Amino acid sequence: MNRSITSHSRYCLLYNLGLMPYIDALEWQRSLLQERIKNPNLEDVLILLEHPPVYTLGQGATPEFLKFDLDNNTYSVYIVERGGEVTYHCPGQLVGYPILNLQRYRQDLHWYLRQLEEVLIRALARYGLEGERITGFTGVWVQGRKVAAIGIKVSRWITMHGFALNVCPDMTGFERIVPCGISDKPVGCLAELIPGITCDEVRANIAQSFAEVFDVELVTADPHGNLPTIKV
Template identity: 40%
Template sequence: MFEVQRLGKVAYQPTWDEQKNMVRALDEGQIQDQLLLLEHPHTVTLGRGSHIHHLLLSTQDYQSKGIDVVEIDRGGDVTYHGPGQLVGYPIFYLDHQKHDAHSYLRDLEQAIILALSSFGITAGRMEQHTGVWVNEEKVAAIGVKFHKARHKKGYITSHGFALNVNTDLRYFSTIVPCGITDYGVTSMSRILGKEVEMDEVVVEVESAMKQVFT
């Protein structure tokens, strides 16, 4: 079982630093698995597979809009984080004999699909694109890093998922989200036609993660 930390609204860089600390602590047996649930201020992140032309504004334009741009060590391309989006960072130990990278990504997708179903939203997967989709629009992005454990066999995860709850989708127009040009993005509030209580989403996501990862 994992411990859940509900952090509220926190800046990106300190949270990334804390993930690194937790990966080390979990590897050394100082803590149990952790799930961080939070919101970030306006931030664009560039994963290891990012292409610079997927940033559609200049550095000065991002600054003028109050958007931080951060190069990070997860897989994947460019994505956006911001208010009204629930971000989850699982710091989990994966025994390589029981849980490989592919199945971990599918389980993250499944947890989000389960959580969305509790709000009456039918979501699913798209074979060629990691994430969770509703009618060919992405409602949740997933990008992770697998750290090879030093003190035991297997891997430890960091980074995770970003679920658009009440996200201002106009910010996605400043990037090519995940490098995908053929499909759009959506949010729970757009699908349901009303604002969604973030606390309720946190509860359902936490519950779904426990169902899938227990």
């Protein structure tokens, strides 16, 4: 699928997927990034999915934030190229991986992080929840609890990795780490405030907020490689 964008429209392919092993999504992101470094005219991409239980550490992450032995454990753990400390992914957490060419937007990483936060804040507002930023930190909080983590990697102004929103996950996995290296601010999820909420219903709100914030037209893409057909 190598349909190039035109100079008149800014499209972003939306892959709205289910549960995918972390390593598969990671290799897919790396492939998409390299393709766009070679051909910057390729469309931007937004991947929305969930992962089986997995811990990930960013470059330079602090092992002391793990409450288990990194070299002797039964958990799935990956050290990856994103920024940030250790985090946890599991079903019930909606993960978004934007593969964007920031030369189309703004070549400013701080701006990009704030835009990702804005996507999440707008999506939360659709449920009457006030998402908040905390000065000096990256992510989104609701009522003092961190509900969304953000970690990115940018190469040649092409982005990968992204955000993770705790919708209705099993929160016990967070007990084995100091999430994002922040020991004095608890993590939370939307289900604590909106019982019965699911990732499936949140996906549409995230997609709509993403389209608004980045001023793109989302086009639903076929994960099997066929040309996109459904506009969102």
